[in-house]
Amino acid sequence: MNGMDRALKLLAAAEGTSAATTDMIECARGNADLKHPDNISAGDTLDQLADSLRLLIECLPDLNEATAQLQGAVIRYLEAT
Numbered sequence: 001m002n003g004m005d006r007a008l009k010l011l012a013a014a015e016g017t018s019a020a021t022t023d024m025i026e027c028a029r030g031n032a033d034l035k036h037p038d039n040i041s042a043g044d045t046l047d048q049l050a051d052s053l054r055l056l057i058e059c060l061p062d063l064n065e066a067t068a069q070l071q072g073a074v075i076r077y078l079e080a081t
Contacts, residue, residue, distance in 0.1 A: 001059070009055045016052035020045045047081055050074050 001009075023045040027038060034041040039048075057063070057071045
């Protein structure tokens with residue numbers, strides 16, 4: 001992967017993580033009430049974090065065994081949703 005591809009993936013991962021963080025902050029400020037439909041209760045926030053983690057792992061130069069297992073689990077999760 002060249003530097004430009006890595007930079008674009010890292011920016012996408014950061015953007016997704018930021019959006020998920022905003023969802024969590026808004027929910028916490030709303031007394032963490034998950035009774036009404038929102039991104040957290042719908043699972044969208046978790047999906048966003050998982051996809052951001054996938055992108056981050058793809059940017060790593062070498063994967064150790066634990067990270068490779070995490071990558072596989074994240075990919076399986078994303079494929080199932």
